[in-house]
Every structure is written in structure tokens, then in C-alpha cells.
Amino acid sequence: MKDSFGRDITYLRISVTDLCNLRCKYCMPEEGVTKVHHRDILSIEEIEEIAKVFVRLGVNKIRLTGGEPLLRSGILDIVEKIGRLEGLRDFAMTTNGILLKKYAEELKIRGLKRVNISLDTLDEDKYNNITRIGKLKDVLEGIEVAREVGLTPIKINAVLVGGFNDDEIVDLVKLTEKEYIDIRFIELMPIGEAIKYESKYFISNQIVLKKLPELIPVERKDISSPAVYYKLPNAKGRIGLINPVSCKFCEHCNRVRLTAQGKLKLCLHSKDEIDLKEALRKGQDIEKIIIDAIGQKPESHHLEDGEYVSKKMYQIGG
Ligand code: SAM
Ligand code: SF4
Numbered sequence: 417m418k419d420s421f422g423r424d425i426t427y428l429r430i431s432v433t434d435l436c437n438l439r440c441k442y443c444m445p446e447e448g449v450t451k452v453h454h455r456d457i458l459s460i461e462e463i464e465e466i467a468k469v470f471v472r473l474g475v476n477k478i479r480l481t482g483g484e485p486l487l488r489s490g491i492l493d494i495v496e497k498i499g500r501l502e503g504l505r506d507f508a509m510t511t512n513g514i515l516l517k518k519y520a521e522e523l524k525i526r527g528l529k530r531v532n533i534s535l536d537t538l539d540e541d542k543y544n545n546i547t548r549i550g551k552l553k554d555v556l557e558g559i560e561v562a563r564e565v566g567l568t569p570i571k572i573n574a575v576l577v578g579g580f581n582d583d584e585i586v587d588l589v590k591l592t593e594k595e596y597i598d599i600r601f602i603e604l605m606p607i608g609e610a611i612k613y614e615s616k617y618f619i620s621n622q623i624v625l626k627k628l629p630e631l632i633p634v635e636r637k638d639i640s641s642p643a644v645y646y647k648l649p650n651a652k653g654r655i656g657l658i659n660p661v662s663c664k665f666c667e668h669c670n671r672v673r674l675t676a677q678g679k680l681k682l683c684l685h686s687k688d689e690i691d692l693k694e695a696l697r698k699g700q701d702i703e704k705i706i707i708d709a710i711g712q713k714p715e716s717h718h719l720e721d722g723e724y725v726s727k728k729m730y731q732i733g734g
Contacts, residue, residue: 417474419713427640427671428475430463431733432494433483434676438512439548440536442575442610442617443729446548449483458678458693460490464497466674466692469703477506479532481733483676486515492526499527508532510573510734514550516558524565531562532571532600537581538588546580559597571598571656578604578619585627592653600643600656607685608728621657631655640670666716672709673732680709684732685717 417425434449458466467478478498485491486509499507506529513533520531535555537543543552562570574581574588581588588599604610604618625631631646634654642665643656659665666683673681678693690709695702 417707417710419710421713421715423669423713424474425670425672425710425713426475427477428467428470429479429481429671429673429733430467431481431483431674431676431731432463432485432488432491433457434731435487436482436484436512436730437487437514438484438550441546441548442577442604442613443608445609449730452677457676460493460497462678462693462696463494465696466702467498468501469706471501471503473703473706476504478504479508479510481510483730484512484514485509486511486519492519492522495523495528496526510534512550513555513558517554517561520558520561520567521565524567528567530569531567532573533559533562534573536574536577537584539584542581546577569596569598571600573600573602575602575604576619576621576623578617582619582623585624589624589628589648589655592651592655593648595653597653598656599653600658602658603660605660608730621659624655624657639668672713675731680706681732682709682713683717686714688712
């Protein structure tokens with residue numbers, strides 16, 4: 417399914433809930449978010465129906481996200497239904513990892529292939545501080561169980577926050593030396609709670625290369641991936657740099673997003689949304705609606721001009 421700029425749309429990110437068991441300071445307000453009524457979010461069957469149409473139209477990669485996807489009731493059924501879709505090459509989840517210890521094995525059995533785990537620091541106190549309530553031990557145990565059951569390759573996503581975790585870059589990179597784990601540094605984006613942040617918190621990923629000049633570039637196999645990869649000499653895992661602010665990757669964007677409330681977002685940074693939930697409930701032809709929508713996917717975002725989206729990351733899923 418090509419958009420009007422010739423980009424092949426093969427990747428759908430589905431947010432299954434806005435709720436979360438953490439309150440990361442750059443993402444969620446301290447009080448959390450108000451639970452929306454059950455009828456206002458997509459049901460398990462509706463998620464399956466929409467995913468089916470996307471796969472029929474050429475999507476071959478689906479990622480479940482949130483909020484925290486493992487908090488969604490019926491998450492295992494959602495995984496099973498999507499895991500069964502023929503034509504899916506990759507099926508992943510982005511999670512904070514807190515509940516992975518409990519769910520990893522069942523997720524694997526139901527068809528999930530791998531997980532990306534968000535972890536910004538390896539220091540217990542700093543973890544508790546940035547997430548406001550999280551315990552580092554829970555995530556580390558979750559990573560271990562995910563590895564044991566084969567939800568691999570495991571990728572760890574760390575949002576770089578100036579003055580908070582830039583002093584841990586080397587320690588995080590060192591995790592890749594002995595383990596087949598990729599660490600991906602993500603630039604903090606001016607979205608959600610982070611809109612209020614002063615400029616000193618937004619640091620460019622280039623700092624990673626400055627701190628570790630020994631990093632070797634890895635050949636780029638998937639140009640639609642926003643991460644540019646490097647490696648420490650002789651390391652098992654890779655270091656990914658995701659630079660949405662300092663370096664745009666719109667030209668190769670292959671993805672669209674579905675929110676928990678059934679809104680299709682053609683660009684993470686655009687305010688435009690197409691209501692697939694209502695279309696589905698009114699019995700409209702969502703395949704046609706999706707094809708028309710893809711034709712409207714914007715060429716690029718304009719974050720650099722201060723054009724920020726009002727939706728929060730926990731509503732879009734990253
Ligand atoms: N709760 C899950 C998690 O944390 O992995 C999935 C949803 S979370 C919104 C997805 C990703 O977005 C996380 O890796 C998180 O760190 C990242 N994120 C949230 N707010 C961000 C911001 N303002 N800039 C950059 N990344 C952000
Ligand atoms: Fe929750 Fe993920 Fe946002 Fe942290 S980044 S508050 S874990 S949704």
C-alpha cells in the first residue's frame with residue numbers, strides 16, 4: 417500500500433490502552449490519566465478486524481504499545497488473534513517491562529515474536545525518580561524472563577534526558593558487550609509533559625558518539641527503521657541512535673498508528689486523525705477508508721518549526 421509520496425506502508429503500531437502503571441515524568445502527569453469508558457476504546461474483536469484489513473493491504477509488521485500494553489485486559493487474546501494473521505512477518509510489543517516477568521512466557525506462546533523494553537537508567541533511585549513509582553528490579557527481572565522464553569532480539573529503549581542519564585551512556589552501551597541486546601537512545605521529543613521542559617533537557621544523540629568514539633557504524637539493512645546502528649568492537653549487541661528531532665527520517669517512513677480509541681494517525685506529529693472505530697461501528701467500508709487515508713499521509717513533520725501535537729505519547733504509543 418503506497419502513499420502519495422511512493423512510501424510503502426507496511427508497519428502498523430497499535431496502542432491498546434492509554435493507562436499505565438508508571439508515571440514517567442516526560443510522558444505522564446503525576447496523577448495519571450482518566451480511564452475512558454469501555455465503549456470508547458476498541459474492543460478486542462475490533463482491533464483484530466482493523467489489523468486484518470491492514471495486513472490484507474500489505475502491512476507485514478505490527479507492534480502493540482500503549483500506555484502500558486500489558487495492563488490492557490484481554491492483552492493475551494489480542495496477541496493471539498494478531499499472532500494468527502497470515503502475512504505478518506514481525507510482531508512486537510513496546511513495554512515498560514514491569515509486568516513482563518508475569519506475562520513473557522504466555523506472550524511467546526500466543527505468538528508475540530519480540531519485545532522492546534523502555535529503560536532510561538540502571539540506577540535504582542534514578543529509575544524510581546523518573547518513573548515516579550517504578551522499581552528497577554521488576555524491569556530487570558522482566559528482561560531476563562523475556563530472554564529466557566525467546567522474545568528476542570530484545571531492544572532496550574532509553575530516552576536521553578540532559579542532566580539525568582547522559583552520565584550513564586557508557587554503562588548502558590556496555591550492556592551490549594556480552595549480551596545480544598540492542599540499546600537504542602531516543603532523543604526526548606517535545607510531546608506531552610516534555611513540552612514544558614527547558615531546552616537543557618533536550619540533548620542530541622550525537623553525545624553518544626562523542627562519548628564513545630570507538631563505536632563502529634553497522635551497515636543499514638532496513639532504511640525504514642528510524643535507528644542508525646553502531647557497535648562496540650567485538651560486542652554482541654548494537655547501539656541504535658533514534659534522532660527524531662535532530663535528524664528527520666520522514667522520507668523513509670513506512671508506518672501509521674492506531675490509538676486505543678480507534679483513531680488512525682498518519683504521522684506521530686500530526687493533529688489529523690481518522691476515526692476507524694466509528695466507521696467500523698457504522699458498518700462502513702474501512703478498507704476503502706484506510707486506502708484513502710494513506711493517500712493523505714503527510715510528507716514530513718514540522719517539529720523544528722515548533723509544530724507540536726496536542727496528543728500525549730501515552731495516547732499514541734510512541
Ligand atoms: N509504556 C510503554 C513503554 O514505556 O515502553 C509503551 C508506551 S511509551 C509511550 C513508548 C515509548 O515512548 C517509551 O520508550 C517512552 O520512553 C517513549 N516516550 C514517551 N514520551 C516521550 C518523549 N516525550 N520523547 C521521546 N520518547 C518518549
Ligand atoms: Fe507509561 Fe511508557 Fe509513558 Fe512511562 S513512557 S509513563 S511507561 S506510557
